[in-house]
Amino acid sequence: MHIVIMGCGRVGSALAQNLEQQGHTVAVVDQDPTAFRRLGSGFGGRRVTGVGFDQDTLREAGIEEAGAFAAVSSGDNSNIIAARVAREMFGIENVAARIYDPRRAEVYQRLGIPTVATVRWTADQMLRRLLPSGAEPLWRDPTGGVQLAEVHTSTAWVGHKISRIQEETGVRVAFLTRLGEAVLPTSQTVLQEGDLVHVMMRTDEVDKVEAAFAKGPEEEGGH
Secondary structure, eight states: OEEEEEOOSHHHHHHHHHHHHTTOEEEEEESOGGGGGGGOTTOOSEEEESOTTOHHHHHHTTGGGOSEEEEOSSOHHHHHHHHHIIIIITOOSEEEEEESOHHHHHHHHHTTOOEEEGGGOOHHHHHHHHSOOSEEEEEEOTTSSEEEEEEOOOGGGTTOBHHHHHHHHOOEEEEEEETTEEEOOOTTOBOOTTOEEEEEEEGGGHHHHHHHHHHOOOOOTTO
């Protein structure tokens, strides 16, 4: 996958190197050309000097071929503007923005853009927003037979009840993360855009569950 990162500070440079090591192509955008020194001589990706929410700058960074965009500059406003441009102008589905002010994060989550507040920022969290395929195990029982995992969920599930999701995927939805808060759903809870879904499932059914969540709900016959 090609990934564009805005901001070449400690977070952006570490993220870029990590993603490149995983085999992805990376372009890093920063207004300060000296910031690219943090990438080191071994970095093989693109270094683009410019403003990360400028459409021409983003095109130069390869946004039109990108599968994900991370906004991790030092400015909250710049990050959210850039994230919205990537999502709304270029149709990038996997977008994440780093936010210094956690009170703002809820507002941005309502716009459908996952945010990572710096107080609990880790490279793992950001990576999971950018590369959300499959399931990320959070806990396993001592036998290893059952696990709790965050599962990447197709937007096709948005608007459907938890009861239907459980019925079609064969999992128990343990909790949702909605607007940065944990929510214990009932069978009548409806999945909203931006929700992160955490499920309990059998370890030997992970592949089947991942496929069901990625595919979306079955077509209802006769309608």
